[in-house]
Amino acid sequence: MPERYYVAVEGPIGVGKTTLARILHKELGAELLLEVFEENPFLSDFYADRAKYAFQTQIFFLLSRYRQQHEVIARVLQHCSLVSDYTFAKDELFARLNLAKDELAVYTTLHSVLAEKIPLPDLVVYLRANLDVLLERIAIRDRTYERAMSRGYLADLAAAYDKFFSTYTQTPILTIDTSELNIVRNAADLASVIERIRSALGTGTYQRPLLEVETPAKERGRAILEGRRRRLSDLQSWRRAADKDEGEERDVYHQFLSLQAQLGALATELGKAWEVEDRLVQQVGNRNEAQTRALQDRATVLKGHLAGSLAGLLRLANGMGISLEDAYLARIREDCGVESEKGEA
Numbered sequence: 001m002p003e004r005y006y007v008a009v010e011g012p013i014g015v016g017k018t019t020l021a022r023i024l025h026k027e028l029g030a031e032l033l034l035e036v037f038e039e040n041p042f043l044s045d046f047y048a049d050r051a052k053y054a055f056q057t058q059i060f061f062l063l064s065r066y067r068q069q070h071e072v073i074a075r076v077l078q079h080c081s082l083v084s085d086y087t088f089a090k091d092e093l094f095a096r097l098n099l100a101k102d103e104l105a106v107y108t109t110l111h112s113v114l115a116e117k118i119p120l121p122d123l124v125v126y127l128r129a130n131l132d133v134l135l136e137r138i139a140i141r142d143r144t145y146e147r148a149m150s151r152g153y154l155a156d157l158a159a160a161y162d163k164f165f166s167t168y169t170q171t172p173i174l175t176i177d178t179s180e181l182n183i184v185r186n187a188a189d190l191a192s193v194i195e196r197i198r199s200a201l202g203t204g205t206y207q208r209p210l211l212e213v214e215t216p217a218k219e220r221g222r223a224i225l226e227g228r229r230r231r232l233s234d235l236q237s238w239r240r241a242a243d244k245d246e247g248e249e250r251d252v253y254h255q256f257l258s259l260q261a262q263l264g265a266l267a268t269e270l271g272k273a274w275e276v277e278d279r280l281v282q283q284v285g286n287r288n289e290a291q292t293r294a295l296q297d298r299a300t301v302l303k304g305h306l307a308g309s310l311a312g313l314l315r316l317a318n319g320m321g322i323s324l325e326d327a328y329l330a331r332i333r334e335d336c337g338v339e340s341e342k343g344e345a
Contacts, residue, residue, distance in 0.1 A: 004077050005030075005201060006119065008087045010165070011127035012158045013146070014138040016178060020127065020193070021085035023183065027194055030081035033072050036064060044145040046098075050153070054098040058107060062091050066114045073119045088118040093164045097156060123172050123200055126165045129179045131155050174200045202233070232325040239314040252319040259312035266305040273298050 025032035280290035
């Protein structure tokens, strides 16, 4: 888990995003970023006449959310973690639900330009609930501008959220159905939700790498190749998912033998490079230069065997239930005389 992380809570209107974000802000010792929706001068009119006021409402929200996130996120993450009750990505969800074709084209162009400048969360917590629960929660909080909201619009919005996050791959996502939960009045419900989030971040009792949270193996691989996730824990998580998809899960003893075979192949290639090095020394008269040239000559083959050895090591660690990243960080702390972090094995 990174020393500083950015968690965004998402979900349809009334699901409890802000409530959970406020709780997480205290539980995780993070700063809090809340969506400022009351400032939108078109919001009340929008709920009364969606067709007439959709474009003005959406553009105001887009620019407001961009300004807020662009100014705050990067600055806060320089010194501490951050919890927000919305993502910039969800703005497009509302636009697709509310805007006409020509308006949507204008909006999409602007959104795509602005989105490139907004940092992505380390984890999105997607809260969902059935329609009756959403309506009940909205009625309880009784915001004036929400009184004109129709049941049909909320149903469409909830469905749009489910569709959006069912294919969302920009960041790891943890989905929690809150229909039967009350994190305000029920301590057990709250503890369960907090533990699931901590586990998703790698700080709970049951720790999982971020990319393992409800993300298909192919999407994890794509995130790695695009440079969005390249920690050792991400590589280990992808290896686990890929092996499972390919039916390659084996016991630790077979994994160890496979790793031995990979290391043996690597040793053979290094032996060949050594022989070349000995011959080159006589030509160039310098051992270091000879070694560099010998290794460069076999670089492609050596890379392949090193990658195979790493894959074998990742498989073995997965089979043993050990996080290589955590283990190596612990070794670094030991070598540097730094006390291990709380809860680290």
